[in-house]
Amino acid sequence: MIVTLLGTGTSTGxxxxxxxxxxxxxQDPRDKRLRVSVLIEHGKNNVLIDTSADFRQQMLTKKVSHLEAILYTHQHYDHIAGFDDLRAFQFLRQKAPVCYASAEVAAYVRRTFEYAFGAATQIGGGLPSVPFITIDERPFEVCSFNVTPIPLLHGKLQIFGFRIGNFAYLTDCSEIPEDSFALLAGLEVLILDGLRYKPHPTHLSIPESVVLAERIAPQxxxxxxxxxxxxxxxxERELPPHVRLGYDGLSFNLASN
Ligand SMILES: [Zn+2]
Ligand SMILES: [Zn+2]
Ligand SMILES: [Zn+2]
Incomplete structure (x- = not known):
């Protein structure tokens, strides 16, 4: 599978x-950060993690013409607000991607975009018509590969990171619960929240992330x-060699199992 970071910026970009x-x-292009999202290309299937507030631009830049599935980490605006633009895929293919989200996140998306879930009084511009599948902490299958949800704490909010093969994506977290470490053994690539240098109530700081990277020990x-x-x-000059900064467009090839 090919994993591409479509955005690596905090909620403001x-x-x-x-x-x-x-x-x-x-002027360094690596300092231009769209809101966070990840594309996973696996054979003919495209799986996206979160529909960011920059979703449209990300799909256009990456020339994505179809999406089979979306995995939602949590309900914050920067992670869901591209939801309405999923309509574009319906216009072209008559088929919407399947969204996987916790019951809480799915309910939040339904409230936020209620016109797409039966509340619209007219449908002039078309409505996103997107099926949701509720996930919990159990692993599930998407487009023939296994996804393991990784419970995380984002301040007081419980959210999910995801592991696919030896790749794990842990954005928006201030704490990794003790039980989640066992799910993170033997990773090749870890993507980890690293908001800024100073501590923050709902995000890992860069010094905290470096300590966690040491413990999780991915390649x-x-x-x-x-x-x-x-x-x-x-x-990058200050970080240890096994911890790098992601940037928009960074891509790597990994086994999916
Ligand atoms: Zn965020
Ligand atoms: Zn600034
Ligand atoms: Zn968040």
């Missing part, structure tokens, strides 16, 4: 609207969900 700091003004860890405190080139 980087640059942030109106900001003139050195990271927001940086390589890439940080994601960075804000505008983090200048790519400087951060």
């Amino acid at each position: 980087v640059p942030m609207i109106g900001c003139s700091c050195n990271v927001c003004q940086s 390589i860890t890439y940080l994601t969900h960075m804000n505008h405190d983090v200048l790519h080139a400087k951060a």
Whole structure:
């Protein structure tokens, strides 16, 4: 499977609207961060993790013409707000991707986009018509590969990371519960939240992520969900060699089992 980071920025994106700091003004393309999302290409199937607030731009940049499934980590705006743009795939293919989400996240999406779930009074512009499958902590199969949900704490919110083969994606977390470490053994690539240098109540800081990467011990860890405190080139010089910063468009090839 080919895994591509479509966005690696925090909820505001980087640059942030109106900001003139050195990271927001940086000419390094790796400092341009859309909201977080990951594309997994597996044979003829495309699986997306989260429909970010930059979903449309990400689909256009990556020239994605079909999506078979979407895995939702949690319900925050930066992770779900591209949901309405799923309509585009219906216009072209008459078939919507299947969304996998916890009962809580699915209910939140239904409330947020209630017009798509029976509340619309007219359907002039078309409505996203997207089936949801409820997931819990048990592994499930998507497009012939196994997905293991990884319970995480995002502040007080319980959310899911996902493991597929020897790849794991753990965005938006401030704590990895003790039981989840056993699900993370033997990883090749770990994508891990690394918001900024200072501690934060709902996200891992970069120093915390480095300690966790040491314990989980994948072959390589890439940080994601960075804000505008983090200048790519400087951060990479300071990080240990087995912990790197992710950037939009970073892609790698991995076995799916
Ligand atoms: Zn987020
Ligand atoms: Zn800035
Ligand atoms: Zn979040």
